[in-house]
Amino acid sequence: MLNRVILIGRLTKDPELRYTPSGVAVTQFTLAIDRPYKNQQGEKEADFIPVVTWRQLAETCANYLGKGRLVAVEGRLQVRHYDNNEGRRVYVTEVVADNVRFLESSTAKPQNNNNMDPFGEPPAERSSFNANQNQSNPFSDDGKPIDISDDDLPF
Known part of the structure; x- marks a missing residue:
């Protein structure tokens, strides 16, 4: 049997960090x-998918995530239930995450406009970085033969 979920979305609000009576950290947030x-x-x-993280991952999410932040979540789907104050059974479906990846820098803006890339760099800086990177990249010849002597090969 298999129960795996992978989601990519943005947080709808800042994560809520709480501790169980035994001191275990738990964080809840919702992905849009x-x-x-x-x-x-x-x-x-x-x-809008509710996500729960536990222990060290919960504290990390609470410290470094915020509203609008783009993340990838990997975990399992869980359905639990409880009886509310009126005696009715309430079912809750949520993702229990065991891996959360931050997909953009903490300074990036959630709304991406045409003047900035997802990491907050203006296009001019991005293009100059790529140009400098291509000058030192020996594989930037777009499929043209590369001049390598047989002495440089390890085999």
């Missing part, structure tokens, strides 16, 4: 994930 289609009004819809 766009659906791949538009509704009849031409608007994109989103799903």
